[in-house]
């Protein structure tokens with residue numbers, strides 16, 4: 001994609017029930033969501049004209065809002081339908097889908113329980129989250145200074161915009177040192193995830209991934225676990241300490257934007273993208289394709 005600023009892309013954005021011209025989808029500067037991070041969002045991908053696991057994403061959007069103390073004034077079915085209509089209107093087969101909901105500008109106190117809740121959806125073409133050449137060789141990750149917060153400190157299971165503050169700081173710091181991203185530990189010092197994707201390791205034909213008890217249990221993470229199990233590959237969801245990274249052979253990230261991306265380095269640790277990375281990349285890319293109708297015999 002050319003480096004056109006995001007507010008200058010073409011087409012339409014769905015906003016509060018209507019399709020508005022991309023350039024006219026605006027909010028006021030005194031929006032609660034902007035000042036206090038009272039917003040939640042989703043990241044979805046369409047493949048071949050269909051949005052993968054759309055309803056699961058929309059349900060998570062509703063659940064994130066519930067955790068943040070607000071109710072989105074559009075049902076899951078209405079948001080699903082608006083995503084599908086917008087995808088058609090934008091004319092894309094393969095695209096990235098970004099629904100977002102936020103507290104409006106009716107009140108700017110920290111407490112704003114009666115603010116209107118707004119909702120918007122934007123769809124654009126976002127081919128590869130990481131540099132495609134780097135991606136095949138395995139990307140390089142730094143280890144972030146910030147840690148994923150204790151669930152008693154922040155709403156860890158909501159896909160809440162505010163939680164991305166430490167992700168942006170960590171990713172910028174990693175990029176400034178020449179890395180593609182950063183692996184984050186959690187508040188206990190256990191391996192957690194990357195700044196926008198979950199993490200898996202492999203050794204002796206088995207997958208290992210941290211328990212999602214203080215970070216997003218990604219839809220891609222759950223898909224990868226299902227796909228691995230369907231192939232008879234064992235998956236251990238467990239505590240992983242950073243020192244253990246030395247003993248793993250392979251590593252990959254997974255998320256809607258990142259899909260399945262092999263990792264070659266994390267700080268001092270080295271991995272070699274191998275058969276498990278390859279299998280999970282292929283199985284995932286197969287799983288996201290729209291189900292083709294089976295021809296009648």
Ligand SMILES: Cc1ncc(COP(=O)(O)O)c(C=O)c1O
Pocket residue numbers: 043167193194195196197198215216217218219220221254255256257
């Ligand atoms: C911090 C973080 N963790 C994990 C994920 C993976 O989630 P999903 O697979 O549902 O996209 C994402 C992506 O949205 C993310 O931003």
